[in-house]
Every structure is written in C-alpha cells, then in structure tokens.
Amino acid sequence: MAIRELKVCLLGDTGVGKSSIVCRFVQDHFDHNISPTIGASFLTKTVPCGNELHKFLIWDTAGQERFHSLAPMYYRGSAAAVIVYDITKLDSFQTLKKWVKELKEHGPEDIVVAIAGNKNDLGDIREVPMKEAKEFAESIAAIFIETSARNAVNVEELFQKISKQIPPLEHSEVDSNESFKLTRQPAASTRRCC
Amino acid sequence: MAAEDLPSEFDVVILGTGLAESVVAAACSRVGQRVLHLDRNSYYAANWASFTFNGLLTWIQQHHEESQPEEVQDWSSLLEEGEELIYLSYSDSTSISNLQVFCFTSEEDEGEEAQSPDPPNTTEEETAANGDEDAVKAASTDSTNEDPKDKIKEVTDGEGEGQQTADSEGVEPTADLPRPSAIQGQSEASRKKISYAQLVKEGRQFNIDLVSKLMFSRGSLVDLLIKSNVSRYAEFKNVTRILTYRHGNVEQVPCSRADVFASRQLSVVEKRKLMRFLTSCLEETEEQQAYNGRPYLEFLCDQQLGDNLEHFLLHSIAMVTEDTPTEVGLASTRHFLRCLGRYGNTPFLFPVYGLGEIPQCFCRMSAVFGGVYCLRHSVRCLLVDKDNRCKAVIDSRGQRISCSHFVVDSSYVATEQKKVTTPTRFLSRAILITDASILPSNSGQQVSMVTVPPIAAGFPVVMMVELCSSTMTCLPGTYLVHLTCQSVGSAFDDLSPVVTKMFHTPETDDQETRPSVLWCLYFNMADGLDVEVEGHNLPSNVYLCSGPDGHLGHDHAIRQAQLIFQKILPEEDFCPPAPNPEDVLYDGESLLPTGGGGGDNSGWGEKGEETKENPQTEE
Numbered sequence: 001m002a003i004r005e006l007k008v009c010l011l012g013d014t015g016v017g018k019s020s021i022v023c024r025f026v027q028d029h030f031d032h033n034i035s036p037t038i039g040a041s042f043l044t045k046t047v048p049c050g051n052e053l054h055k056f057l058i059w060d061t062a063g064q065e066r067f068h069s070l071a072p073m074y075y076r077g078s079a080a081a082v083i084v085y086d087i088t089k090l091d092s093f094q095t096l097k098k099w100v101k102e103l104k105e106h107g108p109e110d111i112v113v114a115i116a117g118n119k120n121d122l123g124d125i126r127e128v129p130m131k132e133a134k135e136f137a138e139s140i141a142a143i144f145i146e147t148s149a150r151n152a153v154n155v156e157e158l159f160q161k162i163s164k165q166i167p168p169l170e171h172s173e174v175d176s177n178e179s180f181k182l183t184r185q186p187a188a189s190t191r192r193c194c
Numbered sequence: 195m196a197a198e199d200l201p202s203e204f205d206v207v208i209l210g211t212g213l214a215e216s217v218v219a220a221a222c223s224r225v226g227q228r229v230l231h232l233d234r235n236s237y238y239a240a241n242w243a244s245f246t247f248n249g250l251l252t253w254i255q256q257h258h259e260e261s262q263p264e265e266v267q268d269w270s271s272l273l274e275e276g277e278e279l280i281y282l283s284y285s286d287s288t289s290i291s292n293l294q295v296f297c298f299t300s301e302e303d304e305g306e307e308a309q310s311p312d313p314p315n316t317t318e319e320e321t322a323a324n325g326d327e328d329a330v331k332a333a334s335t336d337s338t339n340e341d342p343k344d345k346i347k348e349v350t351d352g353e354g355e356g357q358q359t360a361d362s363e364g365v366e367p368t369a370d371l372p373r374p375s376a377i378q379g380q381s382e383a384s385r386k387k388i389s390y391a392q393l394v395k396e397g398r399q400f401n402i403d404l405v406s407k408l409m410f411s412r413g414s415l416v417d418l419l420i421k422s423n424v425s426r427y428a429e430f431k432n433v434t435r436i437l438t439y440r441h442g443n444v445e446q447v448p449c450s451r452a453d454v455f456a457s458r459q460l461s462v463v464e465k466r467k468l469m470r471f472l473t474s475c476l477e478e479t480e481e482q483q484a485y486n487g488r489p490y491l492e493f494l495c496d497q498q499l500g501d502n503l504e505h506f507l508l509h510s511i512a513m514v515t516e517d518t519p520t521e522v523g524l525a526s527t528r529h530f531l532r533c534l535g536r537y538g539n540t541p542f543l544f545p546v547y548g549l550g551e552i553p554q555c556f557c558r559m560s561a562v563f564g565g566v567y568c569l570r571h572s573v574r575c576l577l578v579d580k581d582n583r584c585k586a587v588i589d590s591r592g593q594r595i596s597c598s599h600f601v602v603d604s605s606y607v608a609t610e611q612k613k614v615t616t617p618t619r620f621l622s623r624a625i626l627i628t629d630a631s632i633l634p635s636n637s638g639q640q641v642s643m644v645t646v647p648p649i650a651a652g653f654p655v656v657m658m659v660e661l662c663s664s665t666m667t668c669l670p671g672t673y674l675v676h677l678t679c680q681s682v683g684s685a686f687d688d689l690s691p692v693v694t695k696m697f698h699t700p701e702t703d704d705q706e707t708r709p710s711v712l713w714c715l716y717f718n719m720a721d722g723l724d725v726e727v728e729g730h731n732l733p734s735n736v737y738l739c740s741g742p743d744g745h746l747g748h749d750h751a752i753r754q755a756q757l758i759f760q761k762i763l764p765e766e767d768f769c770p771p772a773p774n775p776e777d778v779l780y781d782g783e784s785l786l787p788t789g790g791g792g793g794d795n796s797g798w799g800e801k802g803e804e805t806k807e808n809p810q811t812e813e
C-alpha cells in the first residue's frame with residue numbers, strides 16, 4: 001500500500017488539551033501532568049485510509065502559542081489543521097476565530113480544517129453549547145467533533161474524518177528540481193507531506 | 195486571552211531572533227538550559243526575516259516612520275543593593291537605511307474597472323506604503339488619466355531625491371517614499387504584465403528575504419542542520435545553475451564535469467584546459483605556493499587558460515576579486531568544488547519558502563526543548579552587580595527576570611556600549627519582482643546564482659540570486675531577484691546601474707526582450723561582519739550577535755553562535771542530534787542515525803557520500 005505523509009498542525013489556546021489529544025491518538029495514553037512533549041517536535045502515526053496508508057506527522061505547538069508567537073514555518077505544507085477549544089472554557093471558544101484567521105494568514109490555501117471541542121467528559125461544567133460550535137464549524141466548512149483525550153472519546157474519529165477529507169494524490173508534479181530534506185542516510189522511501 | 199506574565203527566572207535570556215541568536219537558543223535548550231527568547235518585532239528572524247509582499251510593504255512603512263523616542267522610565271525601584279542599570283535602545287534606527295521603492299507595472303489589471311469609494315486625492319506615498327487593496331485601487335483611479343510619461347518622470351525625480359538623502363548622513367529619509375507608477379497602455383505588446391493589484395492580492399505567495407545568501411552544501415549551516423536534526427523542519431532545493439554577466443550577456447558557467455562536457459560555449463581545447471585545471475586545483479602544489487600573496491588573477495593568467503575560463507574561474511567559481519591573493523582564491527575554489535555533487539550540480543542549496551525559515555527552525559527546536567517564546571516583547575535594561583555581571587533584566591512590561599547569561603542582537607545595544615574598531619560598513623540590497631528569467635529555460639523553474647563583476651571601475655562586485663516560483667518565494671509567472679554587494683554609495687547608486695543593464699525598466703526603452711521589472715526595492719543594511727561577540731562596554735556574561743554579514747554563506751553567524759555557546763556552556767556538546775519522532779515514541783532511546791550511502795557524483799575528485807531523500811511516491 002502506498003504511504004502518504006500528511007503534516008497536521010494543532011492550534012488553540014494553551015491548556016485546551018492539544019498535547020493530550022496527540023498523546024492519546026499516538027500513544028493511547030493520558031497523563032494529567034503531561035510534560036509539554038519535551039523532545040518530540042512531531043509525533044507520527046499511520047492509519048489506513050481506503051487503499052492508502054496515511055502517515056500523520058503531527059506537529060504540536062511546542063508551547064509557542066502561549067505568548068502568541070507561533071512561527072509561519074509551523075504551518076508550512078500542512079495538509080490539515082486541528083483547532084482545539086475547551087468546552088468548559090467559553091474564552092477558548094471565542095478565540096477560535098483568531099486561530100482561524102491566523103491559519104488563513106499563514107496556512108496553505110487548501111488546508112483541511114477540523115475543530116475539536118475537547119474535555120467533553122466535563123459536560124457538567126460545559127460553557128460552550130455543542131450546537132453553537134457546530135454551526136460555527138459549518139460556517140467555515142470545517143470538520144467538527146467533540147473529544148475527550150482523557151476518556152479516549154472521538155480522538156481516533158477526529159483523525160479518520162481528516163483522512164477522509166484529504167484530497168487524492170495528484171500525479172502532475174514534473175518539477176525536475178524537487179525539494180528534499182537533508183538527511184544523513186538515504187531514506188528508503190518517503191514522500192514529503194502534501 | 196489575558197496577557198500572561200512570563201516566568202521570572204531563566205538560565206539564558208536571548209533578545210532577538212536572528213540566525214545566530216536562534217542557533218544559541220536551540221543549542222542551550224537542547225542541553226537543558228531554561229531559555230527565554232524574545233523579539234521586539236511581531237515576526238521572527240529580525241534582519242534575516244522573509245515577508246509576504248504585503249508584509250514587506252508594512253516593513254518598508256515601519257522603516258519610514260520615525261521611531262518615537264520613548265520616555266526613559268525609572269526602574270530604580272527594581273534594583274537590589276549594589277546593582278546598576280544599563281539601558282538598551284528602544285528601536286533599531288540604524289541597521290536599515292536608504293529605502294527606495296519603484297513600481298513599474300500598472301496599478302490594476304488591464305480591462306478591470308477601477309472602482310473606489312475613496313476620494314481620488316489620496317497621495318501615492320500613503321497608498322503604496324499601506325499596501326491594502328482599497329488604497330491600491332484609489333491610487334489607480336488617481337493615475338488612470340495621467341500621461342504615462344509623466345509618471346516615469348516622477349519616478350526618476352524620486353531617485354534624485356533618494357540620492358540626496360543617501361549623501362546627507364544621519365538624515366531620516368523622507369523623500370524616498372514608495373512611489374508606484376502607472377505605465378498603462380504601454381505593455382499591450384507581448385507579455386501580459388502582472389499588475390500591482392495582483393501582486394498585492396497574491397501577496398501571500400511571496401516570501402521575500404531581507405538577506406540574500408545561499409547554503410554551501412558542505413558549509414557550516416548545512417552541517418549543523420543535519421547534525422542537530424533541525425533539518426527535519428525544512429525542505430530545500432538545489433540551486434540549479436550558475437550564471438555570469440559578461441559582455442552584456444548572461445552566460446551559464448560550467449562547473450560540474452557534466453556541465454563542462456555539455457557546454458556549448460567552450461571549445462574542445464578550453465574544456466580540456468578547464469578539466470585539467472579543476473582537477474589539479476584540489477591538491478596544493480609547490481607551483482601554487484609560489485604565488486602566495488600575489489593575486490589569484492596572476493596565477494590564473496599564467497595558467498594560460500584564456501579570457502573565458504579566467505572569467506569563470508575568478509568571478510563565478512572562486513567568487514573573488516581581481517586582487518584576491520592566490521591562496522585565498524584557491525581555497526575558495528576548492529570549497530566550491532568540494533560542495534559540488536553533494537546534493538546537486540551546483541554547490542548551493544536554497545530553503546523552500548526562503549532563508550527566513552532557518553532561524554524559525556532553530557527557534558522551534560528550542561521551543562520543543564522547553565524554550566519560552568515571546569514576540570512583540572523586549573528588554574528595557576540590564577541589572578548589573580558589583581562583579582560586572584548581568585543578574586537580571588527588566589522586560590518591556592517592567593518585570594524583573596533573572597538570568598545567568600544574556601545574549602543580544604547588537605541592534606538592541608546603544609552605540610556607546612559597543613566597541614567597534616572600524617566605522618560601520620553597509621551592504622547594498624535590491625529586491626526585484628520580474629516577469630521572466632534572465633536566462634529563460636524550458637521549465638522556467640531554475641534557481642540561479644549569478645555573478646556580476648564590477649560593471650565599471652569603482653563599482654562593486656554584485657551577487658545576484660534569481661528564484662523561481664517553485665521555491666515558494668514568488669507568485670507563479672514571476673521571478674524574485676536578489677542583488678547584494680558591499681556598499682560603495684547608497685543601494686540605489688550601487689545597484690540600479692546593474693538593474694538597468696540587465697533588466698527592462700521604463701528607463702531602458704527598447705529592451706523588451708529582457709525581463710521586465712514589475713516592482714523593486716533598494717535599501718542598505720549594516721554589515722554584521724565587524725561586530726565581535728565580546729569586548730564591549732557590557733557585563734562579562736552578555737554576548738553580542740551581529741546582524742547578517744555580506745558573505746554568500748552562513749559561516750559567520752554559525753561561528754558566532756558556537757562561540758557564544760562555548761562561553762556559556764564550555765563543557766556541553768553543541769546541538770547534539772534531537773531524537774527522531776519514532777524513537778521518542780516507541781523505544782524512548784534516541785538512535786543516532788548512521789552515515790553512509792551513495793550519492794550522485796558530479797563533483798571533482800571526491801565522492802558525494804550524501805543523498806537526498808527522494809520525494810518519490812510509492813504505488
């Protein structure tokens with residue numbers, strides 16, 4: 001089966017559970033005091049999709065979102081972006097628009113956008129109605145799903161939905177001067193993301 | 195989101211996100227230091243930054259606005275017993291000067307109605323600098339009925355004023371504001387020109403670097419990117435050809451074996467001579483040593499290679515001047531040859547999306563290892579104890595942040611605090627957006643390094659890089675051309691003669707066969723070469739990073755970063771490899787990738803041992 005590498009970047013305020021979602025998806029693990037992914041600039045997980053394998057290269061913000069200092073390079077070549085908010089924090093939902101704008105400014109034009117309302121295990125202290133979030137997602141043609149990284153709810157599904165929205169591979173590229181990564185050893189088989 | 199306070203204790207505080215500072219940040223975080231990395235700008239990479247077209251217009255505007263001298267606040271309440279204050283400068287008013295902008299394309303798409311709610315008396319200076327679409331439309335309405343000749347005239351006038359500004363030292367440039375001109379109805383001819391409105395509308399497709407450099411495939415930057423695994427954050431393209439400007443023509447310089455064989459402009463005799471020379475060059479001989487201290491040109495002359503080869507070897511391969519000593523010329527020839535064939539047929543690489551990506555990549559590495567990042571945030575002053583050590587800094591919000599070391603971009607340091615042996619030298623820069631390649635090819639997707647020898651006595655050697663749209667630095671259908679030289683006069687004085695010779699502009703009437711300049715920018719930037727890391731009137735644990743230097747490669751910045759790292763952490767390894775994502779996950783051990791592997795061998799005498807990852811699709 002063909003492997004396609006897909007870069008996915010995570011966005012959203014600090015504390016909404018971005019790193020926890022990645023950790024749940026990739027390692028099926030949840031830790032209340034998740035150390036901010038020290039050393040892991042991106043994590044990978046491969047999932048089947050139709051007759052392809054999608055290898056997600058998931059870029060976490062590495063904390064650069066905390067003081068609104070994400071670098072444009074963070075978005076380069078992303079096939080998809082997951083914007084996360086915390087259903088128990090109205091603030092984190094209100095800043096969604098800011099992240100959408102940020103993505104419009106710096107992200108690739110054809111990027112697949114998914115909005116994830118995280119911590120849905122804390123329904124009793126919910127501040128963001130699902131309906132409102134869903135409508136907003138529809139208005140920007142984004143995937144919408146509520147997740148719980150803690151209880152492993154809908155995290156797999158989030159990435160499956162993304163997989164399905166990834167447009168099929170184009171075969172048109174005939175650039176004789178392809179771009180490449182600098183490596184020490186020849187990689188057996190790779191494809192640059194998107 | 196309420197503005198959060200920064201933590202108040204770090205090991206290393208770094209101010210400025212230029213290349214050297216960013217490498218220091220990555221290196222320190224990597225070995226466990228707590229790093230705070232700040233920049234007063236809203237963007238990364240300081241004078242190493244790259245901008246979208248609109249971002250560049252904003253940058254130009256910022257440099258036209260006189261920086262408001264902010265009130266010096268009294269921070270003495272934050273002082274502890276025996277501490278003294280050193281103030282940093284609020285803004286960088288010296289590193290960029292002599293900005294001049296020219297727009298030689300029409301404001302609007304032809305045939306498109308220019309409708310604007312704005313009154314047509316908006317001045318062009320304002321609209322061009324704003325760069326927003328409405329303003330552009332307004333300017334266009336403004337100029338539709340004017341005679342194109344007049345507009346050209348106006349641009350020329352602008353040049354004159356610019357020159358004056360350049361001559362009068364220390365005067366804020368006011369006369370050289372951006373002046374787009376509309377030359378409508380002139381270009382119905384062959385090519386359909388891309389309008390200024392389109393450049394603005396598609397501005398995001400540009401990534402325009404303030405500095406123009408290339409990465410030597412065996413230079414210290416490439417080695418560091420690979421060693422540290424920072425390379426995984428970026429992709430690169432080969433510079434595909436080396437060109438030179440000679441006798442009014444652009445010619446391709448044969449440099450790899452394959453090139454020499456295939457060359458149509460070289461005679462069989464010349465090919466043989468060039469082959470022999472390049473092969474013999476790799477080893478030091480007594481004959482070469484006899485020329486030490488004498489000009490390389492003399493050495494080349496005595497090899498009886500002929501004018502063609504002499505030109506190629508001196509200007510394009512050694513990339514030195516006529517009076518460069520032989521040993522220096524030979525050393526850079528060898529470096530050039532060693533770099534051939536590691537990745538491609540020229541010695542150079544260029545990062546996709548531009549050079550501005552590189553500092554960001556190092557910053558990300560630092561963040562991944564816990565570095566704290568905060569743009570639009572600066573340091574106002576340093577708190578110095580009796581032993582002349584910086585104990586803490588006060589940030590732009592008045593917070594005291596303690597640190598053991600402070601690393602700073604020299605443009606944040608007041609002139610009185612800096613010791614420089616020579617008066618500041620400058621680089622002259624021009625950035626052009628053109629509508630065709632200077633040497634058209636089938637694909638139209640060449641990345642070219644162009645050496646331009648002095649066009650007349652007293653003129654500088656100009657380094658030119660032409661980027662195509664597949665480098666993701668410019669809109670498809672356009673080319674981005676960077677010119678750089680050591681300043682003799684202002685950037686405009688130094689470089690516009692080269693531009694008028696090699697390109698079509700309104701001043702060069704009947705040269706429609708040359709690429710047309712759609713838009714261009716001239717400016718001078720301080721040359722960072724002479725700024726030392728230490729030895730200033732500053733505390734002993736404060737280290738200075740210079741801005742960009744004028745050399746083609748990145749050695750200067752990398753050397754600086756390494757030096758600073760060694761001062762801070764003499765025992766530690768500089769940027770050891772970061773673990774691979776898979777290793778972090780599944781075995782928790784960091785596997786060090788091993789070297790080896792084949793490679794294409796278009797170099798001279800050495801086998802390329804590196805390969806690039808081939809972006810092949812498996813089916």
Ligand SMILES: Nc1nc2c(ncn2[C@@H]2O[C@H](COP(=O)(O)OP(=O)(O)O)[C@@H](O)[C@H]2O)c(=O)[nH]1
Nearest residue numbers: 014015016017018019020031032119148149150
């Ligand atoms: N109850 C609950 N807590 C969560 C969930 N996801 C993350 N958290 C907690 O929220 C905090 C912030 O999570 P983190 O992943 O570091 O957020 P990030 O800053 O967006 O990366 C941590 O204390 C997590 O344990 C979730 O689904 N449910």
Ligand SMILES: [Mg+2]
Nearest residue numbers: 018019036063
């Ligand atoms: Mg996180």
